[in-house]
Amino acid sequence: MSVDSFRAFLDVLENNDAVTRITDDVSWDLEASAVTMQANETDGRVPIFESVRTRESAVDARLVGDPYRGPQQRPWEWFGRAFGFPIDSGPVYYEGVIERLRDPIEPRTVPANEAPCKDVVRTGADASLLEFPWPYIHRGDGGRYATLATLVAPDPNSEWGSWSRHRAMIHDSSQASLLLLAGEQVPNRYYFEYEPADKPMPVALTIGAGPAIESTAEMWIPVGRSEVSFAGGLRTSPAELVECETNDLRVPASAEVVIEGRVLPNERLDEGPFGDYFGYMNGPRRSMPVLEVDAITHRSEPYVPFCVEGTGVGYGENSTSTFATAAGGPDATLGLRIAGFDVELAAPWPYTSRTVWVIATDRSYPGVLHELANFIFTTWGMLHIDFFVFVDSDVNPLSPRAVIEAIALHADPATDFHQFGVERMPKVPLNIYQTPDEKGSVDVGTSRTKTSKAYIDACSDDSRPPQSIGDRDARRRARELLTQAGVPEQAFEPPHTIESGR
């Protein structure tokens, strides 16, 4: 049985001895995030802060630091356990997710009295963002943030709306700035439909929507389908939704917190600087659309999960990097196959998961890599991804060693590095390679200055060096002997090739 709520996911972690409940008083002001960063870097347990010191909070809320972070060696492990996928092999896990995504299940609506997210309902002036212990995450951030938040917005093509992940910087009791970057579906709708018509866009910002919904909110879902249907597919049961108090949207009944409101037209508030997923503080402070709060509903003693951004780069994992590997990768693989590309596996580069992706594919016809890169750069990879690395169809993109070897040995600087135009592509202003002046602060949330995109053909010319010696049985016996001598079984992961991982 797949987990159907954030609390059930915490149970999975707890059953695997992967959480620690900290009962000492901890401050939202840097302390909770510093503990979380230390846990992220050392691959430690997920911290649940049972007692958060705050002056103004009326709600007895608990913070949870990077609950979706998977183990560094096997980032998909907790998702695999939560949804019943095989976890020993990355490629097998991917195929499991892909199979479920092929079979979405429509959500169902439950009455408010069956929805835990309505345990407490506050509307109008009674609803205050300041009742919650939003963490101040990095020294130098522009403010306190809700970072693990799924935004539900209207979608004319889907009864269930559009669901995507956007962070919010808290400004006061009733307002927050939302990071909306043009190029993504919900921001496009705001910037190019609602705002030109001078209409507020009704939204609901949900916190703790659960792993299925939060995973699919990270995915690039075809127009006309709703992320929440794919969440149902992932968990093999309909997601249960409940109607909002102040608008027509529906939200997860089991959510920890739901913030209902409107994104106001032609109004902006500061957003950032922020220690972002690149691993650096990006600036300058930007102007971003304003979320005006109309109501807040929540569970009793709600959990408020948050992500310490910037810790998912290099060797580290956090919720963002785990979502990219465990949810984004399978979704991208499926999407490319459906688009007609002969892709074996697409996965983010583990050291900076939203900037570089690795794709294992055959060069089935001349120009196919260009077509593949072009397809992605003009669709889901437009804003964040700058590079693709293509490797042989049997090379495992989840093996950093295999990819490093492919780049070092098979990518010819004369013929295998390909730039798409010279500074003609849009770029999010969160990057650090453009100067603040180049980024500017344009109305729709992209950098004022454009960038380039590139792909690297690191496929071999049938000249790959050996990865092992001995036949399959001899190698299996060798691993058994090493395991008996104390080498952990998972030290042999990830394998160099996809097939040997299956």
Added chain:
Amino acid sequence: MTAFRSHLEFLRKTDDLRSLERPETPSPQVIAGEGLRADCSAVRFSTDDSRIELVNGAYGGVDQSSRGDRYPWSRLGLGLGIDRDPDYVDVLERIARLGDRIETRDVTYVERAATATDRTVRELGFPTPPDETWPRVTLGLISVGANDGSYWAPIHGTVIDDNTVRARVPEAITDRFDRGDVVSVALGVPSEALAAAYFLTITDRLSTPIEDRDVGSTVPVIPTGGGVVPSSAEIVFEAEISDPQPDTRAEKREFWERLVDATTLTLDVNSVFVRDDAVVPFTPLDVPLTDDLQLVGLALAATLYDRANSYWGVAPVEWLLLPAAGRLGLCVVSTEMLYAGFEWQLSNFLFSFSDCYDTVVVVDDEASPRDLGQVFADVWVKAHPSRDWLFSEADAPVARLPTYGRGETGARLYVNATWDPRWDEEYIAPRVSLTESYPPNLRAAIRGSWAEFGFDTDPDSP
């Protein structure tokens, strides 16, 4: 100086050596290959018969594709007597210093630890790789005596009958002997001796006796039928140079052969000396992370680091590393940016002094060689895709180690993943890290409460 068996004892004490009984099957070569793939500790194969004991991974072992508390230089650094957790640059400097010429010879002669045995070379029980016929000897040291001293170089080969070894040595050392001359082969030597042999070989400095180099005053030696060999060597052969042998394409290569020319010899072994409970290093060939590859990688890095910091009158380079995962096909250098354009100068300097790689990645001087994960992020995050990935015309000498189809010339690429020195200070994005994102008193308080919070990981782990 650390004898090889003491080196192993240090590895054991630092929990970086695992032991298992040598099985009949699979070959230790297969087990070693799988162990390397798992980034595991060095592996010792014990026996309860007359065969020697074997160790794989004594000099390198791990790569840095995932977080760990061991580094590719840790085991060699331990063998060189630097520290149980040696700094990378200390290892590079130590390797380079072993090759320094010295003014006055200061050789220490110590009695040979190995004693004569009636056992043949074949009876010692070197491991035979799967699908091969003959046992293979790797990570050996050949010593050639001459009037002016002894010459050391790497040697490896196969045991083709009881006392005949078909061996590969650097071409450059063949000037020192003729057919019928006696040479010595030492196995299980101190790290200084092996590291120096690799270093001198790949820098084409085999024309000076080792007594005139730092290594000659560091490693106690004993004269033999060939030249001097380390006194603590686990095994010594004395052998006559037999008929020259033609090279064959099927001959397996140690990694140093990709950098310098090598030749094949046939050695008729006359005498075998073995220590009690002898234990020698060995490595599979051609698979990832082998000891021969790691020794070459460290020797090459030591050379380039030394040269770059001896060139501009100042020493801007913090460290330089050729990731083992990339089989030395790319070079990463951390440097102070002396002035705008220095990254171009440094990259092309590095292309001038080695033809192994075609790609150089330049990172800022605050980058740590222990955190290659950060480097593998900065390459893409700090470098602008169009401005900081810089290619030469395809008219440069082709690089030696990459395997793509090639002509005689190729292009070179350097990636500038550093902050532009022309940028205003406020343009420089601070890193997200425990150190930079949180005040020291908060960090200290958290470390103090770490176990009490219910964590069982080490807050000081890398």
